[in-house]
Amino acid sequence: MSDPDAPIAGGAAAQLLEDVRNSPEGPQVGAFFDFDGTVIAGYSVMAFMRHHLRNFDVHLSTTLKTLAAGTQKLETEEDFRKFLQITGRTWAGRTPEELEQLGQQLFRDEIGPSVYPEAWRLVRAHLERGHTVVLASSATRFQVGPAAKALGIEHTLYTALEVDADGKLTGHPDGRTPYGEGKAAAVKDFAAAHQVDLDTSFAYSNGNEDVPFLATVGRPTAVNPSGGLRRAAAERGWPVVDFAGRPWSGPVEVARTAGTYAGMMGGFATGLGLGLIGGSRRAGLNMGIGLGGDLSLLASGVSLDVHGAHHIWDSQPAVFLFNHQSQLDVLVLGGLLRGNFAPVAKKELATNPLFGPLMRLLETAFIDRADNAQARKALEPAVERLRSGVSVVIAPEGTRSATPSPGPFKKGAFHLAMQAGVPVIPLVFRNTGELMSRNAMIIHPGVVQVAVLPPIDVSGWDAEDLDERVESVRQLYLDTLAHWPGED
Structure with a gap:
């Protein structure tokens, strides 16, 4: 049974997906997405301003002027250029390389986790149709x-x-800005250069300044619209959809989260103790994992909706893969697998005050992602555990993903399975990042959706085609996330 509260499961958002999936295929169809407020919740510039304030490399007056300007109506290109002149002072004198590196860091840590899952699924749907997708x-x-x-x-x-001539930013725009009529003009120019038929194309935006932009295509949609755009959409007969926002964290959520961690540690200690009394350390670990997982999920108000659970038990030992989104994944793994597994994790977790001691008890193989030789050596005990009948759990991305899209997969997990002669079993977590975002500490109640895919036999894999094989497994994750079992 699927979660009835999943943001894309019904209503206008689901109709958007259906419209895209029934639209003509091919690159002649464009899909133009506004970014701030449409693809992400909030405004990306604020992440940059917070960073500069934390590092004392921006004047408070500039920040206050930016905030003040941001509260004003920016209806025209000229309004936006004046706003840009204020914010641009922050970057004057910096190199593009500095800002590129900062942008990647902020996307990973702050901006990426605010991507709307509904927007991600819409992008995936357009890509699957072969459309020309444009941010x-x-x-x-x-x-x-x-x-x-x-x-x-x-x-x-x-x-x-x-x-400038020294390769540094001046703080001024170079050419026309794609704002208001400027964005409409940029879209028309792009369409002409890329043979995109605007009459059959899609566009999505949240701001009333983007009415000209939306009007350039035959299939516009007002997404999370401001009051002005909502009125314009009603007048023009454009579809309107509101994506679900991130849940708010209050005292109840804080208390639930504290109870969650207490339940995890208390349940694990109790189970381990009972197992040791019975004379079996492994039985104690298994009992502790299952009991800790159950109590922590109960305290957090999180339940599991699992498709294909029988694959977990049919082919053990195995290397279980999961797409890593947040710390909630750890609790889900405990409640899902119950025990008889050892994790593989980045070495930084060994010193985590909450999870470090627990993971050492679970005989975790800690690997240094920056040292390939050390990583291979650290995996040797994991091979032995697999050969002894204990499964291994690993996030093939090596770190938490910033968006619902899994990042590139590393090959270590697959080498491990090939060496031990066991299958890999993909565990696809759909929405742990929605209930607990990438760097958050607070867990929100809800239903975590999990799809357990059939075991993948890697016995015939070799080094020559390993990159292609690994990418095919990552594609399984993308396909499953875009077409959830039971919903299509």
């Missing part, structure tokens, strides 16, 4: 570039910034 924003490439890469979007329209 069209008045933001800079330092803001939209990392998002486009993570979402698999090839094309971007953005505000270019002027670079």
Whole structure:
């Protein structure tokens, strides 16, 4: 049974997906997405401003002027250029390389986790139809570039910034800004250059300044619209959809989260103790994992909706793969697998005050992602555990993903399975990042959806085609997330 509260499961958002999936195929159909407020919740520039304030490299007056300007109506290109002159002072004198690196860091840590799951699924649906997908924003490439890469979007329209003879930013825009009529003009130019038929194309935006932009295509949609755009959409007969926002964290959620961790540690200690009394350390570990998982999920108000659970038990030992989104994944794994597994994790977790001691008890293989030789050596005990009948759990991305899209998969998990002669079993977590975002500490109640895919036999794999094989497994995750079992 699927979660009835899943954001994309019904209503206008589901109709958007259905419309895309029934639309003509091919690159002549464009899909133009605004960024701030449409693909992500909030405004990416604020992540940059917070960073600069934390590092004392921006004047408070500039921040206050930015905030004040942001509260004013920016209806025209000229309004936006004046706003940009204020915010641009922050970046004057910096190199594009500095800002690219900062943009990637902020996307990973702050901006990426605010991507709307509904927007991600819409992007995936357009890509599957072979449409020409474009991130069209008045933001800079330092803001939209990392998002486009993570979402698999090839094309971007953005505000270019002027670079002086010394290779440093002046703080001024370079050319026309894609804002208001400027964005409409940029879309028309792009369509002409890429043979995109605007009459059959799609566009999505949240701001009333984007009415001209939306009007360039035959299939516009107002997404999370401002009051002005909502009125314009009603007048023009455009579809309107509101994506579900991130849940709010209050005292109840804080208390639940504290109870969650207490339940995890208390349940694990109790189970381990009972097992040791019975004379079996492994039985104690298994009992502790299951009891700790159950109590922590109960305290957090999180339940599991699992498709294909029988695959967990049919082919053990195995290397279980999971797409890593947040710390909630650890609790889900305990409640899902129950025991008889050992984790593989990055070495930084060994010193985590909450999970470190627990993971050492679970005989975790800690690997240094920056040292390939050490990583291979650290996996040797995991091979022995697999050969002794104990499964291994690993996040093939090596770190938490910033968006619902899994990042590139590393090959270690697959080498491990090949060496031990066991299958890999993909565990696809759909929405742990929605209930607990990437760097958050607070867990929100809800239903975590999990799809356990059939075991994959890797006995015939070899080094020559390993990259292609690994990418095919990652594609299984993307396909499952875009077409959830029981919903299509």
